[in-house]
Structure formats: structure tokens, C-alpha cells
Amino acid sequence: MRYLNRAFFYLSAIVFAIALFMVGIYITIPTHNTAATHFDTLIVLGYPANADGTPSPEQRERVLEGVREYKAGVAPYIIMTGTAAHNQYVEADVMAQLARSQGVPASAILEDTQAQNTIQNIYYSARIMHDHDMNSAEIISSPSHLPRAALIVNTFNVDQPSLYINWRTHAAHWPPEYSIFREAILYIGEARNCLILRFNGFPSSRFLPRDRAIN
Numbered sequence: 001m002r003y004l005n006r007a008f009f010y011l012s013a014i015v016f017a018i019a020l021f022m023v024g025i026y027i028t029i030p031t032h033n034t035a036a037t038h039f040d041t042l043i044v045l046g047y048p049a050n051a052d053g054t055p056s057p058e059q060r061e062r063v064l065e066g067v068r069e070y071k072a073g074v075a076p077y078i079i080m081t082g083t084a085a086h087n088q089y090v091e092a093d094v095m096a097q098l099a100r101s102q103g104v105p106a107s108a109i110l111e112d113t114q115a116q117n118t119i120q121n122i123y124y125s126a127r128i129m130h131d132h133d134m135n136s137a138e139i140i141s142s143p144s145h146l147p148r149a150a151l152i153v154n155t156f157n158v159d160q161p162s163l164y165i166n167w168r169t170h171a172a173h174w175p176p177e178y179s180i181f182r183e184a185i186l187y188i189g190e191a192r193n194c195l196i197l198r199f200n201g202f203p204s205s206r207f208l209p210r211d212r213a214i215n
Contacts, residue, residue, distance in 0.1 A: 025198055026191035029147040030154055032168035039075040039166075040134035041110070042066050043125045045118060045141040045149060046082020046091035053089045055098050057175030058142050063095045065172035066140050067102045074138055078104065079128055081112040081121040118145070122153050123207040126163040136166040143171040144186040148194050151214065155202065159210050 044066040047059040055063065066078050078099060082091025092111040099109055110132070112124040122139075129137060141149050146169040157164050174183055197214060204211040 026147050026187075026194050029150050029194060031146070031150055033154065033157070034136065034166040034168060036136060036166065036168070038073070039136040039138045039168075041077040041079050041129060041132075041137050042069055042075045043079045043081060043121070043137045043139045044095060045121050045139065045145065046080070046085070046095065046115060047142070048086035049089040049091060049094040051087060053094065055094055057177050058172075059091065059095060060098065061172045061175050062140055062142060063098045064102065065170070067099055067104055069138060069140065069170065070099075070104055070108065077108050077110060077132075077134070079110045079112060079125045079137070081115050081125050083113050083116055085116040118149055119152055119156075119202065119205070119207050122149070122156050123160070123163070126156070126160070126165055129165060130163055135164070139167055139169050140172055141169070142186070143174065144183070144190045146171055148190055148197070151194055151197055152202075152208070155210060155214055156208060159208055 044062050047062060048056060049059060050056045063080075066080075069075065070078055080092040080095040080099070082095070084090045090113050092113045096106075096109045096111055100106055110128050112121070112128055115121040115124045125137070129135065139146070139149055139153065150169050153165070153167050199213055201212045201214055202208045202210045
């Protein structure tokens with residue numbers, strides 16, 4: 001029994017050390033590369049709509065935060081980004097419709113309807129920005145998602161210098177429908193994702209041509 005207790009203690013210590021290391025990497029990812037407080041545009045990262053086409057809780061909160069930042073004068077435009085990656089509803093269309101219903105004029109909304117994941121969200125949004133002579137953005141997403149989004153855009157600026165952007169992240173509210181347990185699970189999942197990206201890097205693609213670990 002003494003040996004079992006000792007083995008359990010060592011195993012617990014190893015698990016705790018790994019968890020601590022993972023959290024350390026997650027919370028130290030840069031959140032910006034500029035001290036600016038006003039930007040050329042907001043980028044609201046996509047999330048799947050509900051099965052009936054209505055905004056899902058996380059999608060809704062991301063858009064509403066974008067609307068608040070737009071109305072506060074943080075940026076004169078909003079880029080909604082996301083295709084129909086998980087069901088038949090194009091995320092950017094659903095998000096743009098919600099923003100318009102909240103008083104954002106259609107002329108202030110730009111849509112990327114091609115991105116199927118967060119890497120592509122950044123890539124296509126940067127393309128839109130450069131097509132419109134924009135070079136700075138506040139990136140809005142769910143709290144747990146932002147460190148991975150920041151890791152992507154920071155890496156993107158290195159690997160895609162022709163589409164370089166100045167940026168900072170900004171967290172949307174958690175949906176009131178979510179429990180603390182659900183939020184914790186999302187944080188753990190994203191911390192794990194960031195740890196894997198730090199060591200394995202991103203798979204090479206035309207969106208992010210990198211297949212090496214991230215410094």
C-alpha cells in the first residue's frame with residue numbers, strides 16, 4: 001500500500017506539473033502587438049449558428065461585443081468571418097444579420113464567407129483589410145479562444161509579411177447559458193490546443209506556411 005501511495009503521489013505531481021506548464025504557456029501568449037486603442041476595423045471570429053440558423057450563444061455574444069465596440073468608436077468597420085463550416089448556415093451572414101438588427105449599418109459590415117477555421121479567419125480577414133487599405137484590427141472572440149487566435153495572428157505576421165496587421169484581442173462575454181464547469185472545460189481544451197501548437201507548430205498550408213514549432 002505504501003508503494004501504491006508513493007506511485008500515486010508521483011503520478012499526481014507529474015500531472016500537476018504538466019497542467020501548470022500548459023497553463024503557463026496559455027496565459028503568457030501575447031494579447032497585442034500595438035498599444036493603439038482605435039483600429040481600422042474589428043474582426044469578429046466566427047462560430048457555428050444553431051441548427052435552425054439562429055445565432056448560437058457564443059456566436060451571439062461575440063457579435064454583441066463587436067457591436068458594443070463599434071458603437072464605442074473603437075473602429076468604424078466590422079469584419080464578420082466564417083463560412084458554413086459546421087452546418088448549412090454561413091456564419092458571417094448570420095453574424096452580420098444580428099449586427100444589423102442591433103443598429104450597425106450595412107455599410108460598416110464586411111463579410112468573409114470563406115474561412116473554415118481560425119487560421120482562415122485571420123487569413124481572409126487580413127486579405128479584406130489590405131483590399132480596403134486597413135492595417136489594424138481588434139480581434140473579438142470568446143475568452144478561451146483568444147489565446148489561440150493571438151498565437152495564430154502573431155505567427156501569421158511572421159509567415160505572411162505581405163498581409164501584416166497591427167492587432168489586439170478583446171474578449172466577448174461568456175453566454176449566460178454557460179455554467180462555470182462548461183467554461184472551465186473550454187479553457188482546458190484551448191490550453192491543450194495552444195500547448196500542442198507551441199511544440200508541433202501549424203501544418204503548412206497556403207494560409208499559414210509553417211510546419212515547425214512556434215518560438
